[in-house]
Amino acid sequence: xxxxxxxxxxxxxxxxxxxxxxxxxxxxxxxxxxxxxxxxxxxxxxxxxxxxxxxxxxxxxxxxxxxxxxxxxxxxxxxxxxxxxxxxxxxxxxxxxxxxxxxxxxxxxxxxxxxxxxxxxxxxxxxxxxxxxxxxxxxxxxxxxxxxxxxxxxxxxxxxxxxxxxxxxxxxxxxxxxxxxxxxxxxxxxx
Amino acid sequence: xxxxxxxxxxxxxxxxxxxxxxxxxxxxxxxxxxxxxxxxxxxxxxxxxxxxxxxxxxxxxxxxxxxxxxxxxxxxxxxxxxxxxxxxxxxxxxxxxxxxxxxxxxxxxxxxxxxxxxxxxxxxxxxxxxxxxxxxxxxxxxxxxxxxxxxxxxxxxxxxxxxxxxxxxxxxxxxxxxxxxxxxxxxxxxx
Numbered sequence: 353x354x355x356x357x358x359x360x361x362x363x364x365x366x367x368x369x370x371x372x373x374x375x376x377x378x379x380x381x382x383x384x385x386x387x388x389x390x391x392x393x394x395x396x397x398x399x400x401x402x403x404x405x406x407x408x409x410x411x412x413x414x415x416x417x418x419x420x421x422x423x424x425x426x427x428x429x430x431x432x433x434x435x436x437x438x439x440x441x442x443x444x445x446x447x448x449x450x451x452x453x454x455x456x457x458x459x460x461x462x463x464x465x466x467x468x469x470x471x472x473x474x475x476x477x478x479x480x481x482x483x484x485x486x487x488x489x490x491x492x493x494x495x496x497x498x499x500x501x502x503x504x505x506x507x508x509x510x511x512x513x514x515x516x517x518x519x520x521x522x523x524x525x526x527x528x529x530x531x532x533x534x535x536x537x538x539x540x541x542x543x
Numbered sequence: 544x545x546x547x548x549x550x551x552x553x554x555x556x557x558x559x560x561x562x563x564x565x566x567x568x569x570x571x572x573x574x575x576x577x578x579x580x581x582x583x584x585x586x587x588x589x590x591x592x593x594x595x596x597x598x599x600x601x602x603x604x605x606x607x608x609x610x611x612x613x614x615x616x617x618x619x620x621x622x623x624x625x626x627x628x629x630x631x632x633x634x635x636x637x638x639x640x641x642x643x644x645x646x647x648x649x650x651x652x653x654x655x656x657x658x659x660x661x662x663x664x665x666x667x668x669x670x671x672x673x674x675x676x677x678x679x680x681x682x683x684x685x686x687x688x689x690x691x692x693x694x695x696x697x698x699x700x701x702x703x704x705x706x707x708x709x710x711x712x713x714x715x716x717x718x719x720x721x722x723x724x725x726x727x728x729x730x731x732x733x734x
Contacts, residue, residue, distance in 0.1 A: 357621055360693050362614045371562040371569060375586045375667065378562060378569065381616050386693045394616035395566045397588075423553045425572050425585035427665030430548055468709025470716040472664060474618030476566065481716055483709070500576065500583045502551050518659025518674070518724050525661040525672055529719035533709050535726065 359386050375399065399479045402472065404436035404530045405449040407459060407486040409507060416507040418457045418489065421521065423502065432506065432521040434530050445469075445482035453486050455496040457505045462488035467533040472526060481526060483533050550577050566590065590670045593663065595627035595721050596640040598650060598677040600698060607698040609648045609680065612712065614693065623697065623712040625721050636660075636673035644677055646687040648696045653679035658724040663717060672717060674724050 362383040371378040376399040383392050407418035421432045435456040439448040446464050454460050467483040497503055514535075517528050553574040562569040567590040574583050598609035612623045626647040630639040637655050645651050658674040688694055705726075708719050 357612065357695070360612060360614050360621055360695060362616065362693075364616075364619065370564070373561070373569070373586050378564070383616065385691065386614070390691070392691045395564050396617040421548065421551060423551050423577070424662070424665035425553065425555075425574065426587040426668045427662040428555065428669070429662075429665065430551060431662070431665050470709055470714045470719065471615070471618040471620075471622070472716045474615035474620065474622050474715050477617045478619070500581070502553075502577045504548070504551060514727065517727060518661055523661045524665050525663045525720040526716055528661065528723040529716040532719040532723035532726070535723070536705065536708060 361386055362392070365391070369398075395476065397477045397479075399477060401439045401445065401479050402436060402481045403439060403445050403448040403452060403484065404434050404481060404526060405453050405464070405484040405486050406434050406467070406530050406534050407453055407457065407461060407489055408510070409459070409489050411507070415510045417510055417513055418453075418459055418486075419506050419508050419513075420456050421504040421506055424524070427523070429523070430521055431524045432508070433524050433527050439482075446484060449482070449484040449486065454492060456501075456503050458492045458495045459486075459489045459505075460492055461486035462490075465537075467530070467537055470529065481529075483530050485534060485537070552577055553583070556582070560589075586667065588668045588670075590668060592630045592636065592670050593627060593672045594630060594636050594640045594643060594675065595625050595672060595717060596644050596655070596675040596677050597625050597658070597721050597725050598644055598648065598652060598680055599701070600650070600680050602698070606701045608701055608704055609644075609650055609677075610697050610699050610704075611647045612695040612697055615715070618714070620714070621712055622715045623699070624715050624718050630673075637675060640673070640675040640677065645683060647692075647694050649683045649686045650677075650680045650696075651683055652677035653681075656728075658721070658728055661720065672720075674721050676725060676728070 364383050366382040368380045376397045381394045409416045424431045435452050437452045465485045472481045555574050557573040559571045567588045572585045600607045615622045626643050628643045656676045663672045
């Protein structure tokens, strides 16, 4: 296997914003090919980082994920997910994870552990998604939702999520990523 | 738990395209809130569906994933991934999975099994990503890459991917999803 990847690396020479809204902007990235022979124009989105947090609640001898059911405007469907959202300007990713957990689920956590940081879509997005585990949970008086947020909190047995990821209502692909990272950190290594 | 989710469902009343390029278009979705009291404007991307295929190769008594290393223009980094790509207009998702496997890795497969279909990002994208397993692999003479594709094929032991998802170079979040679905289909259910 090669240990030098120069033959794969493109060099960005120019970047032009072509569209902007409050959620993201779109830019053209003009890049020189690895063999230097041609230029390519690639479209991508500039967006703030996101956080996704898998909260584990122990109750009556069972383990549950604390999840949220909400309408998703891109897919035009309901989705049952781990809580999460966009990092605010002054936040680090673990602060954002705790804030989103509290606002969306009305639980807080004593313990927040980073599970990983990935690109939600490295082909067309320049941001990162930060995955966390939340433990030692305790209830708060209520959710704190924005006026355009309608979110149900649900306790879902961990086995149910592990068996049904990829089927409705577990259709948000990045929740599958969070589950993979949680399993990687909480199960014996494969043999 | 509620079994009626009317209180979460938004109704789209109008959709306006605001930007278009060859990879996607951006639209505003004007929606009425679940309580009917207000309108919201949500931004989303219209894009073709994608496929991702996890190819498993048995060799010398070990199991490997057939993976591809390539430059990703959004993240501006190299990423080691399962093969995949955009569905062409006349393709179903399993045809696209086999085509991408053949073009990017120079392997073909006798057996293609669907692992799941999800939304890559239901908040801001309206497309789906179709996950497959490819088995009974055999080599082809060569890759068939577009002139702007520079892709290395690598055989990676399955355990290595399972232990390192989320760390460089395994930073493409949707590959974590593929791994979660593969594990779900190929390991005994949790207890």
